[in-house]
Amino acid sequence: MALLEVKNLGISFGGLRAVDNVNLNIDKGQLYGLIGPNGAGKTTIFNLLTGVYRPTDGTIKIDGVNIVGKSPSEICQAGIARTFQNIRLFKKMSVLDNVKTALHNQMKYPLVTSFIRLPGYFKAEKEMNEKAMEILKVFDLDGQADYLASNLPYGKQRKLEIARGLATNPKLLLLDEPAAGMNPNETAELMETIRLVRDHYQITILLIEHDMKLVTGICEKLLVLNFGTELAAGTPEEVLNNPEVITAYLGE
């Protein structure tokens, strides 16, 4: 059974069919890419997968459980985390606290324990600090744990966003243009980090990306969208050699 099973997914905004009859099966541990021209419906699919939009048609199952109709926080609890095209960090909080906010959804002690600072609170806080530092280390951000998020260079802010997504302990991590605005060196480093995250945490990753080098370099399978519908699916090699993809996406 696939970790993510999407069948006949569709949504209309007034007269616009933004996503139409999209099917997607992603296996556990797979690194999967979602590509297509501007306005093809990629971010809308992320919004459907995370409960921001409710589909007009179709089903979305994670680990066999249908999540259509669930709220974004219930879907996060079910194991889907995401990052956004535009960085959405808590800029005035430290790098460490940004990750800790995401760990709070796994908090095991009752709220009252934190208000009156019972012993359980200190134990949980210590565990949370350790866990957050461990995640920051994977992203080579542990040395900047005390920095304000806004003081990190752009490429590191993008990495922190991924670290924060990872801290919710997802089964499926959705990355919306993780390399947007990065220079080639930062992009190459990010590719390595994404691969490492997948291998280290054995999670499944679906990413939207315009950088073809990144997509074809790390994704095992790709789905190409055009005008909200599936244009092609397969390995990067199959997709890149597909004449329809070349015409629609690469404009050749």
Ligand SMILES: Nc1ncnc2c1ncn2[C@@H]1O[C@H](COP(=O)(O)OP(=O)(O)OP(=O)(O)O)[C@@H](O)[C@H]1O
């Ligand atoms: N809330 C909304 N209301 C109306 N139309 C919307 C809404 N969200 C998305 N759309 C439309 O749906 C289509 C798909 O948009 P979407 O943002 O998913 O494309 P995309 O493939 O992510 O594009 P890009 O690569 O530019 O980010 C576009 O025509 C967009 O204008």
